[in-house]
Amino acid sequence: MQPAKPHNPEAYTFQRFLGVLLQYAPFVLGSGVFFALLAYGGSARQPPVYEATSSVLAVQVESGDPLLTTAPALPEGAVEQAMHSERMVEGILVHLRQSALPPPLVQRIGGDLRRELTTRQFARLQVRPRLNTLQNGVYEIAAHAETPAAAQVLANASVSALLDWDTARAVTGVVRSRDSLRKQVAALDRRIAAAPDTTELQTLSYARQGAAERLVLLEQLGQAANGTLSRLARAVAPAAPVSPLPLRNALLAFLTATFLGAVAALVWDALHPRARRPDDLGDLGAPVLGWLPRLPRGGSGAGLKGVRGEAVRRAAGFLRVNVAVRLRPGVRRLVLTGLRSGQGTSRVTALLAQGLADAGQRVLIVDAACSPGQALMWPAAGTRSEALPAPELSEGVQGRTVAQGIDLLSLGGVQGGPARLVAAPPFAALLTRWSSAYDVVLIDAPPLTESAAALTLAGPAGRLVLVVEATRFGRLDLERALGLAHVGGATVLGIVLNRVPWRWLGAPLPGSDPQDSPPPTPPRPSEPAGSGVA
Structure with a gap:
């Protein structure tokens, strides 16, 4: 079932x-x-870095006369290339030396600008163009420095150096046109001196007069030449650093x-795939005996009597039925072990024992885990302590009745721990004697992957039940545990998924109460079972 x-x-x-x-x-x-x-x-x-921004306006003015066009239009990217040139760096340093900045800071800025020319990674000065298709618009010059005043001075100095470069470009155009016109006037003078007739002389005189007028105009332009760039806004000291x-x-x-x-x-x-549902475990060769929801902290009784106690009892009932159906006649020893510590083996053992006891069976719980898990599951109040019939055992072995039909034998007080007692040869015979007075013996064993005690306790007469925490175990870990059980000669009865999230359960578990259909029980001993082992 x-x-x-x-x-x-x-x-x-x-x-x-x-x-x-x-x-x-x-x-x-x-x-x-x-x-x-x-x-x-x-x-x-x-250190903080401040940014100051100054802007220039770019307007391309073309005249009808190419000789009078002193500064040709700037192509795309020309301003940025000019700004990151050695000539521009020297011009910027000239303006910085004329400012009130400390000489060490000016020297540091100059070193950074020269170094950026070689690395082509520009951090001190950046050009941000905002132009239309005719290359008219605004160029923003962003300067970065250690102080607000240094950033402001560097931005204004960069724009001043850029305007000086643009003006020099315009003056160069005027000088070139003026030299060309002077050569043209000199050539006309020579032709006039050698003119053969009056008609040609008159024509050459008109041409020389026009060239002379244009030369006078260029002389005037040379005194007030300017380029295509003009300052739009000066930089101000920033209030906060940008980095x-x-x-x-x-x-x-x-x-x-x-x-x-x-x-x-x-x-x-x-x-690292994890098995999170029973369907993921179908091909491992070990059936899923059941799944138990996550219980509140405290003993198992608190979980059974809590708000969700009915769902817990139903889940424990299904687990009991599946365990009883799969047990062969004569097999009364179940060793419950986990893949690693902290997966709730003690809780599952206590719930299974409670379900078997409610069905009228006598249950002995052997707490062989390294930590006293069962002592936390069963409160000491209302129980009676009595010695089990094994006087030759160490004084650390203590037995007591913890609930109706449930006795608990704790090995936690044994010197050297439970593993030392389990490894002793007489322990198997003692375990057989204890089992004779009970219908089922549940052994809360250490994790299978951490100790061989679980394989020793199971032996040929017992069965292993692997307890794994839902959503927290890997499929490879589970395969490894099953492989260890196979190599150790132990028979795995099945797997129990513990601490299943409540949302996985959805509505209350469907089906009839498992108490309505009692499962088959192992043969009971001929003598009535007492509180201890006869």
Whole structure:
């Protein structure tokens, strides 16, 4: 008899990813916080950088006479190339030396500008063009420096050097046109002197007069030549630095690290598949005996009597029925073990013992785990302590009746721990004697992958029950545990999924109460079972 399958959130991709992220939330959030603190500390130690911006207006003015066009139109990218040139750097330094900036700071800025020319990585000065298709518009010159005043002075000095370069470009055009006209006038004078007739002389005289007028005009333009650029706005001292920004950098580092951590968690989960539902365990050769919901902290009795006690009793009843159906006649020893510590083996043992006792069976629980798990499951109040018939055992072995039909034998007080007692040869014979007075012996054993005690306790006469925590175990780990059991010669009765989330159960478990159909029970001994082993 199998319990109804719980609602499976794996059918929804979003819920599956959400479950993985919740599982690895400490790692994901921890890495995000770590890198955020690292980025904040690194940014806070960096010196501040201030940015000041000055702008120039670019207007292309073309005249009908090419000789009178003193400054040709600037092509795309010309201003940026000129700004990052050696000539421009020298012009900027001339203006900086004339400012009130300290000479060491001017020298440092000059060194950075020269170094940027070789690396082609420009951080001190940046050109931001905003032009139309005719190359008319605004150029913004952004300067970065250690102080607000230095950034302001550097931006204004850069624009001044740029305007000087543009003016020099216009003057060069005027000088070129003037030299050309002078040569033209001199050539006309020579032709006039050698003119053969009056008609040609008159024509050459008119041509010389026009060239002379244009030369006079160029002489006047040379005194007031300007380029295509003009200052639009001077830079002002910035109020706050543009870098570093510790809070922004910390936030970006947190988001980046969290995203990468989530991706790493999803990749890890994909590379290390986890069995999260009974269907994932169907091909392992070990049936799923049942699944138990996550119980509140405290003893098992608190879980059975809690708000969700009915669902817990139903789940425990299904587990009891499946265990009883699969047990062969004469097999009375069940060793419950987990893949690793902390998977709730003690809780499952206590719930199974409670279910078997409610069905009228005498149950002996042997607490062979390294930690006293059963002592926490069963409260000491209302129980009577009495010695089990094994006087040759160490004084550390204590037995007591913990509930109606349930006796508990604890090996936790044995010197050297339970593993030392289990490994002793007489222990197997003693365990057989104890089992003779009970219908079922449940042994709460150490994890299978951490100790060989579970295999020793099971032996040829017992059966192993693997307890695994739902959504927290890997399929490879489970295959390894089954392989260890096979090599050790132990028979695995089945697997119990523990701590199943309540949302997996959905509505109350369907089907009749398992108490309505009592399962077959192992043969009882001929003599009535007492509180101890006869």
